Amino acid sequence: xxxxIPKIGSRKTGRIGSRKHTRKIRKGVxxxxxxxxxxxxxxxxxxxxxxxxxxxxxxxxxxTRRGTPFAAETAAENAIQTVVDxxxxxxxxxxxxxxxxxxxxxxAILVASRTSRILVRVIRDVTTLPHNGCRAPKKRRV
Numbered sequence: 162x163x164x165x166i167p168k169i170g171s172r173k174t175g176r177i178g179s180r181k182h183t184r185k186i187r188k189g190v191x192x193x194x195x196x197x198x199x200x201x202x203x204x205x206x207x208x209x210x211x212x213x214x215x216x217x218x219x220x221x222x223x224x225t226r227r228g229t230p231f232a233a234e235t236a237a238e239n240a241i242q243t244v245v246d247x248x249x250x251x252x253x254x255x256x257x258x259x260x261x262x263x264x265x266x267x268x269a270i271l272v273a274s275r276t277s278r279i280l281v282r283v284i285r286d287v288t289t290l291p292h293n294g295c296r297a298p299k300k301r302r303v
Contacts, residue, residue, distance in 0.1 A: 195260030200233035215240035233262025
């Protein structure tokens with residue numbers, strides 16, 4: 162009988178190989194999703210695989226303080242810190258949502274990009290806008 166090939170990773174973990182050497186990422190996309198209650202910053206590579214993420218809630222802010230600009234700034238700094246260590250050189254920023262943390266998170270990303278030499282190529286607003294909106298409720302009869 163032939164020898165079976167040993168498995169490197171298991172199906173449960175979904176990981177094949179070791180994690181000793183992290184991938185170097187040259188280009189990436191930074192997504193800022195700013196709602197009124199929270200701000201989520203996600204950093205992906207060009208293919209869309211998430212490298213790091215952070216939110217105001219995961220940074221320790223609770224309740225109404227999650228929607229503040231300071232919380233968004235902290236979340237953006239936390240998300241970018243791991244990417245800087247992996248060697249990101251160019252980034253594209255996509256902002257979505259009407260929250261208070263939009264500008265603060267973007268400002269934190271731009272400041273971090275200056276200090277860590279990340280070149281921000283494009284800043285794009287991808288907030289969804291309704292073309293005609295929902296149907297209005299019927300007129301009230303008195």
